[in-house]
Amino acid sequence: MSEEKNEPLDFIRSIVTEDVKNGKRDGQVVTRFPPEPNGYLHIGHAKAICIDFGIAKEFGGVCHLRMDDTNPTKEDVEYVDSIQEDVHWLGFDWGENFFYASYYYDKLYEFALELIRRGKAFVCDLTAEEVKEYRGTLTEPGKESPYRNRSIEENLDLFERMRKGEFPDGAKTLRAKIDMADPNIHMRDPAVYRIRHAHHHRTGDKWCIYPMYDFAHCLSDSIEGITHSLCTLEFEIHRPLYDWFIDAVGAEPHPQQIEFSRLNLTYTVMSKRRLLELVNGNYVNGWDDPRMPTLCGFRRRGYTPEAIKKFCEILGITKTNSLSDIALLEHCLRDDLNKRAPRVLAVMNPLKVVIENFPEGDVDELEAINNPEDPSQGSRKVPFTRNIYIDRNDFMEDPPKKFFRLGPGREVRLRYGYFIKCNDVIKDADGNIVELRCTYDPETRGGSAPDGRKVKGTIHWVSADHAVEGEARLYDRLFSVENPGAEKNWLELLNPDSLEVKKIYVEPCLAEVEPGYICQFERQGYFCADKDYTQEKPVFNRSVALRDSWAKAQGKK
């Protein structure tokens, strides 16, 4: 009975709250997440998952996971497995409530029979092309099929023979008898069953007729006792049909379909068709390529489930067509990672630095905090030696005004190490900088000077003798335009930078840098992701990211 007046309720929660209050369906809440196993789950699905599972949980209900597998030609067990894995990874649990629409093929067949017996469906011999002609257009009504008035007995007989496999694909369909003049084209005698002599990933060759989405979905919901059938906006126009089928066969209970807007992200393509094209065309290395907006792609890129869920929560539930800024998603990840990800020193684009007053062969073990945001994560030792690498981007021979890092004659702090001062710049014959000669101040061990003097910059470094070398791709964004989803020639907009392989050098506390991708977050840092990414893996912070940010700012001026 608690009244949470201050908590704003989105329109779906308002409806559910009202239903529960009114004792509708005994106050039970049962939702479902119903993907078709024809591809991998992407960030757009994450929103639906958060809503479906989230609302069920909030109202003390359950959420089913149901594979909407009514089209055997497009589906595969590979996808079933990945979907389960990804939903679990996000942190949701369907318990015992895992189903397939194909579990209900027998019941659905019975419902179809009932539809025929009630005179509400007929077997139609029109070809696909003819059906299209008869359907009419958006502005003109359709014409009734010449087969529309077959007797119930004949329909029953024909439908039974369809099931037995007496007809080839496309020869006949079972159609609902509704209204060919309905302004909603989906109500103009829609198909209920079609013939498909195809092997189904679960039921094998048992069936050669398969129910259409509109018929199977609402009745599957009813069979499972779903109370609120939440889906995206494109199904809005299907809702009258959803209701019609349930009423027409007299199914109980009658779930309520409610639609919300789907997620769109800037710089990202989201449709399964296009993602499949990226995979099949080898533009990416599979569904879990870290550049993909799939959940497994985000996972490899180092995203946490918490960040994704938080993002979905912030977006809220509305019916407004929207294009969400991926910067918000990145913010959610930084926010999460910042609190818990261990940090490690890293250098990309190494520049050798010789500390002239540090003895050759000596190793100084320095103490480094694992996570400045979380002291409980402890510290580690970092070896300091005469020869180190810093990032090329952290040195400028002719530093402009607001550049705070190393330059000739300047002093900076090596993070967790010493202050160093640049005395000399060594170049090769072509004038490229190949080495820096510096001196360190032994008094500044740990990073602070007893005399109280300050430095403006703190830079990353690794011991040249101890650094672990690896390669990684620098992930920026797969696409280089605002919204490639809207572009016709979207494949040409792939960002070439996303393919660039870079060297990376990290502290010896890491055994190796596994080949993978490096995710770039300006001003926050990079972290490395790979096939077996875990949240315990470190963020390679600062260095290049900050440099790029600075460069970008300069470019603006």
Add this chain to the structure above:
RNA sequence: AACCCCGUGGUGUAAUGGUAGCACAAGUGGUUUUGGUCCACUUAGUCUAGGUUCGAAUCCUGGCGGGGUUGCCA
């Protein structure tokens, strides 16, 4: 020129007839052993025209704009 849905800062949202608020982004300043984090501040909004009302982002009507719908896909 059909039907349905949706229009609040650049973006995503809150306010359900009573002070237009939050977050991201952008910008400025401060703290800082990550140019990160954190803190403070700034910029910026109810598509439009009428109507109802003491009072409209909210209700009504028209216009304008965006999206969806003509699979034997889901």
